[in-house]
Amino acid sequence: MPPEQAVPPDRVRRRALAEFLRSRRERITPREAGILPGPRRRTPGLRREEVAQLSGVSVTWYTWLEQARDISVSRQVLESLARALMLDAAERRHLFALAGEPLPGRPPADGPPPALQRLVDALDPHPAYCLDVHWNLVAWNRAEAALIGDPARLEPRARNLLRLMFTDPRLRTLVADWPGQARRLLAQFRADARQRIGDPHLERLTGELRQESPEFAAWWESHDVADFHANRRTFHHPRAGLLVLDYVKLAALDTPGVKLFACMPADAETAGRLRELTGPQADGRPEAGDGW
Known part of the structure; x- marks a missing residue:
């Protein structure tokens, strides 16, 4: 047979x-x-x-x-x-x-639901944050605020990860290998934004950054793209010292366009320094403009 x-x-x-x-x-x-x-x-x-x-x-x-x-x-x-x-x-x-047709997109959400914000808060003392479809910071926890400065102290327009990376001078000293990390971040942003070519918000953001950052202007013209992979970043924090963090990205399936990033300590020293940075002895919630 x-x-x-x-x-x-x-x-x-x-x-x-x-x-x-x-x-x-x-x-x-x-x-x-x-x-x-x-x-x-x-x-x-x-x-x-x-x-x-x-x-x-x-x-x-x-x-x-x-x-x-x-x-x-x-x-x-x-x-x-x-x-x-x-x-x-x-x-x-x-x-x-x-029918074999590309899936119709769902409209992006304005921000994370309360349950997602509670999840971000529960990840303390590990830094965690959420980005919307335009890479605006829409949620973060105490540890993330202690790491980069509290986004709540910034005007809404400035709460954008790409804008912070390329225009905030503190990030250039905080992030080890800033040129390499910034260029990799930009390549990931371009890949993530390929479905929104012509989006007025995207055009306005990239246009402003080309004017405000020579590095952004030069690297944007290179048209590099890169997918996100779990990666390791090193920070030279002015109060906590050396911090080595492993980044993981999660998609919030019930909140279109919102992505959660969790930052896990890569070694015991970083874990201890994060606890000290956000523990009871930490002097309140850090402000973005106070130099930590």
Whole structure:
């Protein structure tokens, strides 16, 4: 008996798309879709021709879609189907994935939810912070404030990691190998921003930094890109001394655009110095303008 051949992945995907469409169609009542049910109606859900009419496509084409035929589907048609089938945000993303189209983006969040801020606070005495889609600092804990200065003391415009790295003179002495770290950070920012080309906020930020920082202007023109990898950074803190931290990035899946960075001590000496920096003996919450 010949071995059973594997089903091509594309056919599996089309079948899953057909089954998903059929399940969503059958759950919607005619009244929910604004259709008056006739006296001879046998199914509680919508008919294929009704979904086709609501979506603005032909009955034949939609039927082929539910039959898992090899036909192309545009983003515009997918959006029409999502509206006709009353899909929520998760179902809409699932529809696009099954159709082999790039997932539609979710709008970025304004800031972290309270639970995420509590998580950042709970990481003390290890520095931790959250960045939004534009790399603005939207959450940080006491240890992060003690490390770089309290962002709360800055005006909102200045609470941007890229702006701090390239325009705050204290960061140039705080971060060991500032040129290498700054250039690597900029390459990561460019890679992260590739989905927002033309974004007015992005254009304004990079335009201002090209004027304010010669290094930024020169390195931005090099078009270097780099993915983020867990890495190690060394700091020469004016009060705590040498600090060696390992950085880890986490995505907040329920808060689009927000990323959490946790900084773990790389050695026992750093762990002890972090405790001293943020412990009960620390004199209040550090301010960004007081030189720590």
